Amino acid sequence: MKRTDIPKILDGTHPTAGRGVALAHQALIFASGLAISIETVPNLPEWTNHGLRVFELTVLVVFVLEYLTRLICAPRPVRYALSFWGVVDLLACLPLLVFVAPELAAVRMLRLMRLAALLKLLHTNRAMLRLETALHQIRGELAVFAFLAMIILYIAAVGIYIFEHGAQPEAFSSIPMSLWWAVVSFTTVGYGDIYPITPEGRIFTTVLLFIGLGVIAVPTALITSALIHSDVVSRVEHDVEEDLR
Amino acid sequence: MKRTDIPKILDGTHPTAGRGVALAHQALIFASGLAISIETVPNLPEWTNHGLRVFELTVLVVFVLEYLTRLICAPRPVRYALSFWGVVDLLACLPLLVFVAPELAAVRMLRLMRLAALLKLLHTNRAMLRLETALHQIRGELAVFAFLAMIILYIAAVGIYIFEHGAQPEAFSSIPMSLWWAVVSFTTVGYGDIYPITPEGRIFTTVLLFIGLGVIAVPTALITSALIHSDVVSRVEHDVEEDLR
Amino acid sequence: MKRTDIPKILDGTHPTAGRGVALAHQALIFASGLAISIETVPNLPEWTNHGLRVFELTVLVVFVLEYLTRLICAPRPVRYALSFWGVVDLLACLPLLVFVAPELAAVRMLRLMRLAALLKLLHTNRAMLRLETALHQIRGELAVFAFLAMIILYIAAVGIYIFEHGAQPEAFSSIPMSLWWAVVSFTTVGYGDIYPITPEGRIFTTVLLFIGLGVIAVPTALITSALIHSDVVSRVEHDVEEDLR
Amino acid sequence: MKRTDIPKILDGTHPTAGRGVALAHQALIFASGLAISIETVPNLPEWTNHGLRVFELTVLVVFVLEYLTRLICAPRPVRYALSFWGVVDLLACLPLLVFVAPELAAVRMLRLMRLAALLKLLHTNRAMLRLETALHQIRGELAVFAFLAMIILYIAAVGIYIFEHGAQPEAFSSIPMSLWWAVVSFTTVGYGDIYPITPEGRIFTTVLLFIGLGVIAVPTALITSALIHSDVVSRVEHDVEEDLR
Numbered sequence: 001m002k003r004t005d006i007p008k009i010l011d012g013t014h015p016t017a018g019r020g021v022a023l024a025h026q027a028l029i030f031a032s033g034l035a036i037s038i039e040t041v042p043n044l045p046e047w048t049n050h051g052l053r054v055f056e057l058t059v060l061v062v063f064v065l066e067y068l069t070r071l072i073c074a075p076r077p078v079r080y081a082l083s084f085w086g087v088v089d090l091l092a093c094l095p096l097l098v099f100v101a102p103e104l105a106a107v108r109m110l111r112l113m114r115l116a117a118l119l120k121l122l123h124t125n126r127a128m129l130r131l132e133t134a135l136h137q138i139r140g141e142l143a144v145f146a147f148l149a150m151i152i153l154y155i156a157a158v159g160i161y162i163f164e165h166g167a168q169p170e171a172f173s174s175i176p177m178s179l180w181w182a183v184v185s186f187t188t189v190g191y192g193d194i195y196p197i198t199p200e201g202r203i204f205t206t207v208l209l210f211i212g213l214g215v216i217a218v219p220t221a222l223i224t225s226a227l228i229h230s231d232v233v234s235r236v237e238h239d240v241e242e243d244l245r
Numbered sequence: 246m247k248r249t250d251i252p253k254i255l256d257g258t259h260p261t262a263g264r265g266v267a268l269a270h271q272a273l274i275f276a277s278g279l280a281i282s283i284e285t286v287p288n289l290p291e292w293t294n295h296g297l298r299v300f301e302l303t304v305l306v307v308f309v310l311e312y313l314t315r316l317i318c319a320p321r322p323v324r325y326a327l328s329f330w331g332v333v334d335l336l337a338c339l340p341l342l343v344f345v346a347p348e349l350a351a352v353r354m355l356r357l358m359r360l361a362a363l364l365k366l367l368h369t370n371r372a373m374l375r376l377e378t379a380l381h382q383i384r385g386e387l388a389v390f391a392f393l394a395m396i397i398l399y400i401a402a403v404g405i406y407i408f409e410h411g412a413q414p415e416a417f418s419s420i421p422m423s424l425w426w427a428v429v430s431f432t433t434v435g436y437g438d439i440y441p442i443t444p445e446g447r448i449f450t451t452v453l454l455f456i457g458l459g460v461i462a463v464p465t466a467l468i469t470s471a472l473i474h475s476d477v478v479s480r481v482e483h484d485v486e487e488d489l490r
Numbered sequence: 491m492k493r494t495d496i497p498k499i500l501d502g503t504h505p506t507a508g509r510g511v512a513l514a515h516q517a518l519i520f521a522s523g524l525a526i527s528i529e530t531v532p533n534l535p536e537w538t539n540h541g542l543r544v545f546e547l548t549v550l551v552v553f554v555l556e557y558l559t560r561l562i563c564a565p566r567p568v569r570y571a572l573s574f575w576g577v578v579d580l581l582a583c584l585p586l587l588v589f590v591a592p593e594l595a596a597v598r599m600l601r602l603m604r605l606a607a608l609l610k611l612l613h614t615n616r617a618m619l620r621l622e623t624a625l626h627q628i629r630g631e632l633a634v635f636a637f638l639a640m641i642i643l644y645i646a647a648v649g650i651y652i653f654e655h656g657a658q659p660e661a662f663s664s665i666p667m668s669l670w671w672a673v674v675s676f677t678t679v680g681y682g683d684i685y686p687i688t689p690e691g692r693i694f695t696t697v698l699l700f701i702g703l704g705v706i707a708v709p710t711a712l713i714t715s716a717l718i719h720s721d722v723v724s725r726v727e728h729d730v731e732e733d734l735r
Numbered sequence: 736m737k738r739t740d741i742p743k744i745l746d747g748t749h750p751t752a753g754r755g756v757a758l759a760h761q762a763l764i765f766a767s768g769l770a771i772s773i774e775t776v777p778n779l780p781e782w783t784n785h786g787l788r789v790f791e792l793t794v795l796v797v798f799v800l801e802y803l804t805r806l807i808c809a810p811r812p813v814r815y816a817l818s819f820w821g822v823v824d825l826l827a828c829l830p831l832l833v834f835v836a837p838e839l840a841a842v843r844m845l846r847l848m849r850l851a852a853l854l855k856l857l858h859t860n861r862a863m864l865r866l867e868t869a870l871h872q873i874r875g876e877l878a879v880f881a882f883l884a885m886i887i888l889y890i891a892a893v894g895i896y897i898f899e900h901g902a903q904p905e906a907f908s909s910i911p912m913s914l915w916w917a918v919v920s921f922t923t924v925g926y927g928d929i930y931p932i933t934p935e936g937r938i939f940t941t942v943l944l945f946i947g948l949g950v951i952a953v954p955t956a957l958i959t960s961a962l963i964h965s966d967v968v969s970r971v972e973h974d975v976e977e978d979l980r
Binding site for chain 4: 523526527528530531532602605608609615616617618620621624632636639666669670673674677678679680681682683706709710713714716717718
């Protein structure tokens with residue numbers, strides 16, 4: 001085994017070595033993300049906090065060792081250190097500083113940088129490629145849709161501000177506040193923190209929601225038609241390849 | 246009529262005998278599920294409780310008789326007893342123990358196991374097969390989508406925790422709690438139990454909800470394109486079959 | 491003009507006479523529906539109530555005259571009187587009784603029966619036919635989907651009842667109450683009247699909502715694929731017709 | 736450069752001159768829209784209010800200068816002054832009156848008229864054209880869908896009023912109020928300001944929401960099938976053009 005094989009084994013892209021090391025590595029990143037979540041839960045029992053602390057230290061030591069290994073094994077160490085993944089790997093080691101200087105608690109979040117490594121998994125995925133191709137094809141339409149959606153949201157916010165500000169000066173206190181209402185309503189989330197109460201505000205909302213339903217239908221329609229289009233294209237290409245054999 | 250015909254009659258798959266017994270059997274399972282729901286309603290009049298009790302006992306006796314019949318009539322009784330449906334049928338009889346030992350109230354829920362039998366109905370359904378074929382075809386894309394959705398949910402939870410924990414330490418008390426908010430918001434359910442109140446939290450939510458709308462559009466698009474694809478394939482196969490005649 | 495032409499003029503299906511009478515007739519039905527809504531608003535000024543009363547009486551007189559006209563002009567009056575539309579037209583006249591016996595206030599709702607007449611408009615609509623054809627074609631799949639959705643709702647209701655009844659005996663008081671929660675959550679309406687608060691209830695909800703998103707995507711996908719299918723079929727038929735000329 | 740070239744440069748449609756002026760113009764309109772929103776935020780620090788005031792005056796002076804330039808440079812000034820865009824450009828200058836007569840605060844909203852100018856951007860956009868073609872093609876179906884949706888909303892409002900008015904005379908106080916509930920529920924927004932509490936009201940809502948899910952699926956399906964249809968047509972046209980070369 002050559003020195004430069006080690007990063008490939010860590011990434012699971014080595015041709016002959018198994019994917020065991022890579023899977024263990026990914027599982028550790030997952031577990032690390034989970035541990036960060038759980039740490040924030042208030043009033044955990046002491047032993048859990050202690051265990052999470054120990055696990056955090058272990059993970060960080062592994063990350064440091066991995067960073068050093070990758071640095072040593074890289075064909076060009078400096079190039080790796082300055083590359084995107086090199087910076088991500090280094091930043092993910094920084095939370096070790098918290099154990100030296102506890103006042104730097106916010107630095108611990110940097111461990112999450114590691115989660116970016118999970119995105120490497122999707123790079124070579126065939127299904128992901130198909131989605132990417134479809135989305136790339138309709139980027140123009142999606143941009144127009146986003147622009148239209150923003151205009152509609154702005155009009156909705158200004159309109160509801162005019163209709164509701166008098167009746168609810170607290171809830172619809174300003175146009176940015178009304179924009180928050182517009183976002184929550186158009187995405188059909190509807191938390192219920194602010195909603196119109198005047199008849200004219202409600203009629204305005206009704207009209208806009210019906211337009212909004214149509215607008216929300218557009219991205220689904222665009223993605224579907226792009227996927228079907230890419231289906232047809234890939235099938236035709238497949239047929240042509242077969243014919244040429 | 247042979248002994249081994251009886252289970253087929255109960256399942257409604259017997260070639261000559263009618264489906265009457267099977268339909269009555271399914272209706273009983275439905276009624277049993279309904280009775281379990283109604284039992285949990287508090288402050289029912291005494292006669293309703295009494296009636297439900299009697300009905301429960303009747304259903305259980307029928308289930309026991311059915312289990313015994315199936316055991317006796319099975320070509321290989323031991324094999325049936327250890328099969329998936331054999332275990333389901335047996336478990337569905339266990340609630341009878343409640344009438345002997347009332348402290349085992351939780352066992353009554355086991356009667357719900359019977360509902361699984363209703364799923365047998367869908368096995369041979371042509372429309373179900375079409376859906377299954379379509380879903381099977383895009384399982385890779387759906388898995389990638391689920392993975393992506395999980396990553397986005399995690400990022401949303403960490404982000405909103407950073408933005409809102411200071412302003413609402415009760416509502417956004419931890420990252421798992423923020424994950425609950427992320428799930429409720431991304432699925433556009435929006436109960437309104439927790440929502441961001443800081444401007445930065447709201448801007449973050451707005452950006453994420455727009456990405457979320459796109460993400461939610463993807464499974465619909467995938468299922469649609471798979472259904473259309475399977476339509477085309479099945480029609481072509483149909484044509485080829487006709488040509489060969 | 492013959493006697494039997496009058497109902498056709500009222501319906502707007504007369505070949506030579508204009509559609510003016512029919513449009514005025516439909517506008518009156520619309521206005522009548524609107525008036526019934528407005529009447530229910532509490533604390534209306536006296537003149538509005540009076541005006542609505544007069545309008546109601548006018549509309550009813552028109553409905554009675556229309557009914558009599560149709561009865562007289564029908565080729566077979568008895569057959570019309572016993573037909574579906576004959577009964578609807580008669581029921582819509584009954585609210586006149588309220589002016590004689592004011593204690594029969596509930597009868598006024600019968601005037602809404604007239605709204606059914608608006609559905610006549612859709613009968614011959616080409617776009618409606620296309621939708622109907624598409625929906626008819628996938629009725630099997632839609633039925634299977636409805637069945638599956640019901641099973642999932644039932645499982646969701648039983649599960650959340652088990653997880654949340656202890657923590658919220660008021661909100662999740664029974665399985666039928668939990669079913670209401672399941673309906674509100676799965677349709678992503680999310681009023682916020684009841685929602686899970688225990689960690690296990692929330693994890694259960696998360697898993698179910700993700701399945702739910704997929705389930706909700708299915709009818710959209712089915713309708714889309716049916717519309718596209720009917721598009722292709724009608725275009726092919728159109729081409730064949732053109733070739734035959 | 737000719738006099739009549741100036742409007743084209745402002746619009747970014749001049750063949751040789753760059754798009755710099757047009758982009759700066761559009762950015763100013765955007766910034767003006769943003770400034771109007773921010774102005775409504777209560778309790779802004781004094782310097783922000785002052786800055787926004789100065790910015791508003793600057794923008795208005797630019798708008799006035801632009802209007803005068805367009806008027807002078809137009810091939811037929813009177814025709815421009817009476818055209819749609821001429822009126823929009825003039826109205827957008829009116830807020831200048833506020834600086835003379837501060838009691839006309841509402842006039843400031845007229846500055847928003849300028850946002851309409853942003854819609855000019857979409858006129859020549861290829862992706863927008865594709866969406867417009869698709870929507871134009873299914874306008875009949877969309878109208879039928881809107882009509883059906885209105886009928887269902889009306890039935891829902893009357894039904895819930897009958898079921899819930901007795902139990903919640905405040906929330907479901909009238910049929911127009913129930914219509915608001917119907918709109919909020921069918922669009923799956925679900926603010927949670929009003930919702931049914933009686934068992935019969937909830938069963939009615941459940942049935943209607945399931946129909947509603949299907950109805951909401953229809954516009955998505957229609958837009959998707961139209962986009963796919965226009966895809967196929969444009970591809971065929973493209974092929975035919977290529978064959979003719």
